[in-house]
Amino acid sequence: MSWKRWIATALLLGVVSRFVPFGASDGYDRDSGTPVWVFDHGYHAGLILPRSALEEYGSHHADVWMTQFPDADWFEFGWGDRGFYFEVPTFEDVTFAIGAKALLWPSETVVHVATGTGSPWTRFIHSQGVEIPVTDAALSELLAFVEASVVSTGRLGPGLYGVSAFYEGRGQYHLFQTCNSWVSQALRAAGIKSAPAPAVLSSGLMWDLMRRY
Template sequence: MALVLALASRFNAVDRGDAWARDTGTPVWVFDHGYHAGLVLQRESLQQFGGHFAAAWLAQFPDADWFEFGWGDAGFYYDVPTFSDVTVGIAAKALFLPSDSVLHIATGHGSPWQVFTQSDGVEVPVTDAALREIVAFVEAGAAADVQLGSGFYGESAFYEGQGKYHLFQTCNSWVSQALRAGGLASAPGPSLFSAGLLWDLKRRYWNKR
């Protein structure tokens, strides 16, 4: 396990700092759902900074106040809807054999804190410049705007993902990379695990809600 963490920390280990992050700005959220993290963006953020894919998502979920994005292994997402469904075999296959990816989008109304009451989370206010890059990164994680089927919870759906899932490109490292695309500091090492990702973000950006 120590070797895995060491290798993960060396992969894409570029910390661009938090030059674009600030104490006030548009909030984004990261929630830890037990073994994978999701990135939440407000509807207005997609409207203001999104492109083709964002426009499609906005049209498909016209009443959503926010969108939670998760990227990961297609088989893993479909086979393990909850942490209790994870097996050593499923996890090993997803991590060590590069596989097709999917983008999972879940939507909600009101505050995401009121929806994800059983999940750990952190809020990070970001500038418009950061948000533009984060939205662009999220859109780049999709290969098509046609829904593959319903998602895990609420009004949600799966989409064909862009890129392969493997040990050094997991659902949690994808969220970390989305934040770093916006110039925010998010350590790549702990992001192999959702709890490590949240710990690092809280350490840097914790704001009491």
């Protein structure tokens, strides 16, 4: 494995430590739940919520996002290191200095909001994903977690792909608090079981979710 791929993997995902035992998830509703999605884009994972969740359970931040993205059917949320997100739009842009800085020193964060219409499966055809039907209570908790991760809905600039934008994030990024840790924490906050770690490999996160749901 090249140093570049090692740094990107360690930087964004950390090391798998253990997995939550199987059992019922309070927020999971296989028969009649509303679907949410997690997609792995190779060096960051995103959590997708339908527009209906923002309409039904959102507060101020959600209202602003719906105004800023009036045509969106769904919203993908990702959280991570500000410098890495801004400086590394693709894997080929990873440098040792960028990776080491975000990995070794706690840093400022951003929330990336990407939007789309139609099915997320069509938009992210080249990304691995999992669909999880959840209860209304879980939808509310997921959105509350996302909104609490944002300091301000003033856009910092355009996002990485599609109709998207960056926003000032809350909290610091480091080896034990990565983008995939954030996704896992959001799910667990809503009673949806997920690999807990503070540090979770992308492949570990997706494997765990796919075998559960």
